[in-house]
Amino acid sequence: MPNVPAIEFRQVEKIYPGSSAAAVTDLSLEVAEGETVALIGPSGCGKTTLLKMVNRLIEPTAGMIRVFGNDVRSSNPVELRRGIGYVIQQVGLLPHRTVAQNIGTVPELLGWDDRRVWARVDELFDLIQLDPELRDRYPSDLSGGQRQRVGVARALAADPPIMLMDEPFGAVDPIVRKALQQQFLEVQKRLGKTTVLVTHDIDEAITLADRVAILNLGGILEQFDPPMAILRDPANAFVMSFLGHDRGLKRLSLLPISSVKLVKGPAVSRSASIEEAREMMERWGVDWIALADGDVLHGWVPGEELDGASDLASLALRRFESWLTSDASLLDALDVVVSSRTSAAAVFDGDRYLGMLSAETIGREIVT
Amino acid sequence: MIADGVIDLGWVFDHLGDMWEASVEHAVLTGIAVSCGLVLSVLLSLIALRWRRTYTPITWVTGILYTIPSLALFTFLVPVFGLSLLTAEIALVSYTLLILIRNIVSGIDGVPDDVLEASSGMGMTARQQLLRVQVPLALPAIIAGIRIAAVTTIGLVTVTVLIGQGGYGVFILRGIRRQFLTEALVGTLLSVALAVVVDLLLVGVGRLAMPWARRAGT
Amino acid sequence: MIQFLGDVLGYLLDPSNWTGARGLFSRIWEHTSISGLGVILAGLLSLPPAVLLAHRRRGEFLAVSAVNLGRALPSFGVVGVMFPITLSIAALTSPLGYWATLIALVLLAMPPMFVNAFTAVRDVDDSLIEAARGMGMSESRVLLGVEIPLGLPLIMAGVRTAAVGVVATATLGAVVGYGGLGRYIIDGFAQGNDVLIFVGGLLVALLALATEVGFGWLEKKVDPLRSRRIRPPRIPTLRDTGIRTHP
Numbered sequence: 001m002p003n004v005p006a007i008e009f010r011q012v013e014k015i016y017p018g019s020s021a022a023a024v025t026d027l028s029l030e031v032a033e034g035e036t037v038a039l040i041g042p043s044g045c046g047k048t049t050l051l052k053m054v055n056r057l058i059e060p061t062a063g064m065i066r067v068f069g070n071d072v073r074s075s076n077p078v079e080l081r082r083g084i085g086y087v088i089q090q091v092g093l094l095p096h097r098t099v100a101q102n103i104g105t106v107p108e109l110l111g112w113d114d115r116r117v118w119a120r121v122d123e124l125f126d127l128i129q130l131d132p133e134l135r136d137r138y139p140s141d142l143s144g145g146q147r148q149r150v151g152v153a154r155a156l157a158a159d160p161p162i163m164l165m166d167e168p169f170g171a172v173d174p175i176v177r178k179a180l181q182q183q184f185l186e187v188q189k190r191l192g193k194t195t196v197l198v199t200h201d202i203d204e205a206i207t208l209a210d211r212v213a214i215l216n217l218g219g220i221l222e223q224f225d226p227p228m229a230i231l232r233d234p235a236n237a238f239v240m241s242f243l244g245h246d247r248g249l250k251r252l253s254l255l256p257i258s259s260v261k262l263v264k265g266p267a268v269s270r271s272a273s274i275e276e277a278r279e280m281m282e283r284w285g286v287d288w289i290a291l292a293d294g295d296v297l298h299g300w301v302p303g304e305e306l307d308g309a310s311d312l313a314s315l316a317l318r319r320f321e322s323w324l325t326s327d328a329s330l331l332d333a334l335d336v337v338v339s340s341r342t343s344a345a346a347v348f349d350g351d352r353y354l355g356m357l358s359a360e361t362i363g364r365e366i367v368t
Numbered sequence: 369m370i371a372d373g374v375i376d377l378g379w380v381f382d383h384l385g386d387m388w389e390a391s392v393e394h395a396v397l398t399g400i401a402v403s404c405g406l407v408l409s410v411l412l413s414l415i416a417l418r419w420r421r422t423y424t425p426i427t428w429v430t431g432i433l434y435t436i437p438s439l440a441l442f443t444f445l446v447p448v449f450g451l452s453l454l455t456a457e458i459a460l461v462s463y464t465l466l467i468l469i470r471n472i473v474s475g476i477d478g479v480p481d482d483v484l485e486a487s488s489g490m491g492m493t494a495r496q497q498l499l500r501v502q503v504p505l506a507l508p509a510i511i512a513g514i515r516i517a518a519v520t521t522i523g524l525v526t527v528t529v530l531i532g533q534g535g536y537g538v539f540i541l542r543g544i545r546r547q548f549l550t551e552a553l554v555g556t557l558l559s560v561a562l563a564v565v566v567d568l569l570l571v572g573v574g575r576l577a578m579p580w581a582r583r584a585g586t
Numbered sequence: 587m588i589q590f591l592g593d594v595l596g597y598l599l600d601p602s603n604w605t606g607a608r609g610l611f612s613r614i615w616e617h618t619s620i621s622g623l624g625v626i627l628a629g630l631l632s633l634p635p636a637v638l639l640a641h642r643r644r645g646e647f648l649a650v651s652a653v654n655l656g657r658a659l660p661s662f663g664v665v666g667v668m669f670p671i672t673l674s675i676a677a678l679t680s681p682l683g684y685w686a687t688l689i690a691l692v693l694l695a696m697p698p699m700f701v702n703a704f705t706a707v708r709d710v711d712d713s714l715i716e717a718a719r720g721m722g723m724s725e726s727r728v729l730l731g732v733e734i735p736l737g738l739p740l741i742m743a744g745v746r747t748a749a750v751g752v753v754a755t756a757t758l759g760a761v762v763g764y765g766g767l768g769r770y771i772i773d774g775f776a777q778g779n780d781v782l783i784f785v786g787g788l789l790v791a792l793l794a795l796a797t798e799v800g801f802g803w804l805e806k807k808v809d810p811l812r813s814r815r816i817r818p819p820r821i822p823t824l825r826d827t828g829i830r831t832h833p
Contacts, residue, residue, distance in 0.1 A: 055489060082491030092486025096504045096580045106490050138580040154490075164489075435798045436791040437754030443771055443787025447590055447780045516657065523660035530761070530775065540666035544762055549670040556663030563658035 004069045005030040006162060006194035007054060012063035014049050014219065023049045024060070024219030033161075036188060036195040038209035040202060041242070046219030047198045051164050054196065055081045067162065082106055085155030085193070089167040091147045093139035099150055100135040106158040124153040127187060145176040149183070156191070163195040169204065181207055202243060206231070206250055214239050228254055248366040253331040255365060257324060257347055262355030265344055267292040270313060274306055290346075290356075291317060297346055297353035320346045326354055334362045376550040387539075387558060394535035394562060397525045400457055402518050405464030412465070413472040423473065430466040438463070438527050446531065456528040463524060464517040471513025475506030508581055511574040515567055522563045526555065536562075593781045594788070608769075610789070617766035617793065620684070620759065621752045624691030628748060631692065632700040633741070640707035641729045649704045656697025661755040664690040669762040687759035687766075694755055695748035702744020706737030739809045746801030753794045757786075767793065 007030070014024040024046040031037045039047040052058040053065055056077040065072045072080060093102050103124055104117040112120070125132055128149045139147060148169060155163055169177045169184075181204060188195065188208075199205050205212045206227040213224045216238055223235035231251040234240040243250065266284035268277050270291045277289045287303040291312060299317030309315055322340030324333050326349045336345045337359045344358040412430075416423040433441070438459055445455040479502050487501045503510075529537025536555040543552025574581075597603055604610045639645030668686035710733045718732045734741070760768030770786025773779070 057485070057489060078491045078493050080491070081489055086486070086489035088482060088486055088489070090480075090482035092480075092482035092484075092489075094483060094487065094501060094505075096507075096578065098580075105487075109491060109496070140580070151486075432795065435750055435794050437757050437794050439754070439757045439768065439771055440787035440790040440794070443774075443783045444791075446783055451775075519654075519657045523658065523663075526660040526662040527758070529662075530772075536660075537662060540660075540663050541761070544666050544669050547670045547673055549667065552663070552666035552670060556660060556667050559660040559663055560655075560658045564654075567654070567658075 004033075005066075006033040006035070006068060007031040007196065008064075008066040008069075009050070009053075010064045010066070012050070012053065012060045012065060014046065014053065014058065015061045022046075022061075022218050024053075026063075027219055027221050029213060029221060029224060031194060031196060033194050034192040035210045036197060036208060038197045038199055038205035038212045039215060040199055040205045040212060041215030041222075042217065043200070044217050045215040047215055048166055050215075050219065051166055051196055051198050054162075054164055055084045055086060057081075082110055082158065083160050083162075085158075085160040085163040087151050087155045087163065087165040087168045089170040091139075091151040091171070093142075093147060093150060093154070095139050098136045098138055099130075099142070102139065102150060103154045103157050105154060110158055120157060124156060127156070127190075128153045128183065143176075144172045145180060148172055148176075148180055152184075152187075156187075156193075161194060163193045165195060165197045167198055167200065170199070170201075177204075184208060203250065203253070206254060214242060249331060249334075252334060252362065252365060253329045255330045256326070257328055257330060257333055257357060258326045260330065260357070260361055260365060262347055262357055263361065265356030265358070266290060267297075267356070268312070269293050270298055272312060274309060274312065277306060277312060278303075286343075290320075292353060295352040295354070297348075322346070323348060324357065325349065330362055330365055333357050334359075337362065374549065375553065376548075379548075379550050380554060383554075387554065390534060390536050390538060390555075391558065391562065393533075394522070394525055394559070397453075397456065397460070397528065397533060397535055398518060398521045398562075398566070401460035401521050401525075402464055402514065404457065405461045405468055405517060405521075406514065408461065409465055409468035409472060413469050413476070416469065416473055417476060426469060427466065430462070430469060433462040434466040438524050439530065442527075442531050451532040453533060455531055456525075456533045460521055460524060460528070464521060467517045467520070468510075468513045471509045471516075472506065475509030475513075476502050478509065479505045504578075507578050508574070511570060511577070515570045518566050518570065519563045522559055522566065526559055590780065590784075594784050597781055597785055613765055613767050613769055614789065614793075616764070617753070617756050617768075617790075620688055620691065620764070620766065621749070621756045621797075624688055624695055624752045624756070625745065625749050627688075628692045628695035628699055628752075629745065632696040633703050636700045636703035637707050637729065637734060637741075640704045641725070641733060643708065645704065649701055652697040652700050652704075656694075656701065659694065659697075661690065661694050661751070662758055662761075664693055665755065665758045665762055668693075681765065682763035683759055683761075684764050686762050687756060687764045690758075691752045691755055695752050698747040698751065699741075699744045702747070703737070703741045706740035706744075707733045709740075710736045735810045739805050742801065742805040742808055746798065746805060749797050749801055750794055753790070753797050757790050 009027055009029045012024055012027045013022060015022045023044075027046075027050070029037075039050055041047050049058055053060050054067065054072065056072055059073075067080070067084075093099075094105070097105070100118070100121045103121045107117045107120055121135075124130075125135070130146065130149055130153065134142065134146065134150075139150070142150065148171070152165075152168065155165075169180045172180065185208065197205070197208060199208075209227065211224060211226050212230055214222045214230065216222050222242075223230055223239045225233075225235075228251070230239065231243065231247055231254070234243060234247070240247070266280050266286050266288065267290035268280050270293055272291075281287065281289050281303055288300050289303065289306070290300040291298040297320065299319055301312075301315050301317060305315055322336045322344075323346040324336055326347055333345060333347075337343060337357065344356045347354045347357050412426055416426050441459040441462065442455055445458055449455040449458070483501060483505070484497065487497050492500065525533075525535050526537035526540055528535065529541045536559045539551045539555030539558070543549065543555060598610075602609075606612065635645075636649075639648065665686060668690045669683060672685040672689065707729075714732060714736070715728060718728045723731065756766050757768035757771065759766050760772040767786050767790045770782050771790070774781075774783030774786060
């Protein structure tokens with residue numbers, strides 16, 4: 001069945017008992033199969049409520065939620081949940097079961113035989129790169145990052161087509177979070193699960209999601225677009241203020257270096273004369289010169305060393321300390337460029353020298 | 369008294385057989401009381417957990433039972449059941465209830481919310497959640513309750529001699545009647561020793577049943 | 587059954603059963619006076635060391651041992667052991683079994699009081715104590731002005747537990763010849779008189795419950811935070827800051 005969304009919210013409303021304000025108001029949204037959607041907004045925007053309505057931990061007051069075309073209310077909540085992976089911020093590992101037993105929980109609930117459960121657990125250890133030593137440990141022995149990964153593995157155990165993740169990386173320190181996000185992207189590239197992710201971290205949403213749904217208080221959907229589109233064209237003032245003043249910089253993080261034109265830069269051939277080198281330095285207004293031939297970058301020399309030299313080949317070359325690979329983002333590039341003496345970074349594709357990326361080039365991308 | 373030796377070791381060695389018999393009686397009286405108490409407490413705890421409003425009245429009634437001195441509780445039962453084993457056990461069981469119910473309910477209530485959310489999110493039924501998550505995680509509190517109940521009951525069983533039951537109380541009562549320190553002391557020390565042994569056994573059972581809690585230091 | 591309860595009521599309503607050296611009043615006095623004395627002596631012996639040890643953050647092992655010993659010691663056994671020991675000491679000066687009962691009461695009341703007082707002081711928030719020291723309070727001031735007041739409800743809970751236990755154990759004094767309400771129960775057993783047994787049990791039970799309720803009330807009364815627990819904090823208005831005497 002083509003064009004059936006994996007998850008569909010249709011005019012969903014939620015008003016908690018005893019509360020006059022709606023947590024979610026007339027919200028419609030579709031998540032395509034294989035897509036990662038991030039739900040983001042200030043606290044009280046109903047993002048977690050929305051997520052929990054998919055596996056019926058919370059029931060909507062009005063409207064309909066469909067999973068692969070079927071109204072969730074028509075299925076038994078217990079059965080429904082066994083078919084949907086669920087990851088929460090505090091992880092909620094069962095403290096009395098070993099890591100392996102935790103990961104095998106849902107397959108066990110589904111009645112798989114032991115051998116199949118353990119084989120599956122092995123696969124998942126592999127997939128999320130967990131140390132097999134940890135199999136028979138208890139959750140209290142794990143670090144925060146390991147717990148989160150076990151939580152993700154547990155949710156993936158029965159190979160559910162859909163994953164719901166409620167601030168899955170919120171409880172770990174920034175360095176571990178970066179690593180977990182990277183791993184999420186790698187795993188997602190392999191598995192392509194339809195994923196709904198709740199986060200309060202706009203950078204996380206931009207990094208991980210194919211589309212981002214920005215919600216306002218009362219569960220009002222303000223914008224639902226790919227990260228690039230949201231950064232480029234915020235739908236309204238709310239979205240703009242939610243993105244923050246560094247919206248331009250955030251956009252840079254999504255643009256690879258390969259998306260901009262590189263310059264040849266203040267570079268001459270190794271066989272060029274001293275005069276040619278001086279001329280090039282003057283043209284670029286810099287006090288250094290790079291020596292390059294085709295896709296080979298030899299190095300650079302400071303301008304004052306040209307004085308009294310007979311030819312370029314006799315000079316001791318310095319290595320470029322500031323260099324980048326072409327798949328890095330422009331934000332990474334900006335970081336390298338502003339902290340380098342040469343205010344330009346050499347860009348390589350593997351060993352191949354592609355050209356120079358200057359601060360001006362990056363600056364033009366921030367403005368547009 | 370000092371000249372004769374405060375403790376009459378000869379008497380002790382002559383009565384090792386009696387001590388063994390009394391130990392068995394004492395252990396049986398305790399065992400019946402604690403196991404019946406546990407069954408009843410589990411039932412009452414399930415009621416209290418299912419219908420929250422019943423928890424306060426349940427703790428009220430069991431609290432009153434717990435406060436009434438054992439001898440007084442016996443007297444209420446004697447007119448109905450006589451000086452019997454049943455009288456003794458009803459009283460002993462009623463002392464275990466408060467301790468056990470409080471520990472069971474607070475143990476189950478103490479299961480962290482995130483664990484509950486995760487387990488229902490994974491598709492456990494309420495029953496699976498209770499048996500696979502809540503009860504195992506409440507086990508440290510439940511076993512702590514059983515330990516207190518068992519140790520307390522062992523002490524109380526000594527009093528049941530006054531309504532014609534056996535156990536170490538027999539030595540104590542005879543010691544009083546004959547003004548014979550050794551016998552009263554033997555009864556008391558054996559009771560303490562049994563309490564210590566049972567307590568350690570329960571600690572051991574707890575360790576076996578809860579490998580995950582070993583390093584946590586519970 | 588009705589007949590029986592009628593007999594119990596009849597016994598209680600007969601004024602001649604209340605007066606005299608063996609009457610109910612005298613037995614109740616025997617029971618309460620020895621209990622009260624036992625609680626006071628046990629308190630004097632156990633509370634000061636508990637509070638001091640806890641203040642110095644020492645004696646953890648002693649506290650743990652006291653918990654276990656307190657639970658494992660059979661009260662009947664302690665009374666039974668004390669009886670032969672005290673017989674020779676005081677048989678002439680006091681009623682039979684008085685000293686045995688009193689010493690047993692004190693011994694049994696000490697562990698719960700010690701443990702509760704110890705944990706009460708030990709568990710006072712460390713940051714509060716640090717703040718108190720930081721403000722220049724002397725050690726005794728920290729103990730008397732911060733640790734004990736904040737720990738008082740828990741200390742009183744220990745006293746309550748001990749007192750209820752003491753009232754119960756005092757009943758056993760009758761087994762070693764002392765009076766008190768246990769007399770009715772023991773004599774009743776001996777004579778096969780269920781009415782006497784029941785009267786004794788009823789009064790002991792009521793006394794124990796009264797002790798529990800009374801000390802429970804006291805416990806709430808001494809809680810330094812009680813007013814704040816009952817009422818939400820009042821936000822002072824401008825007028826409240828003006829000088830005003832209360833009527």
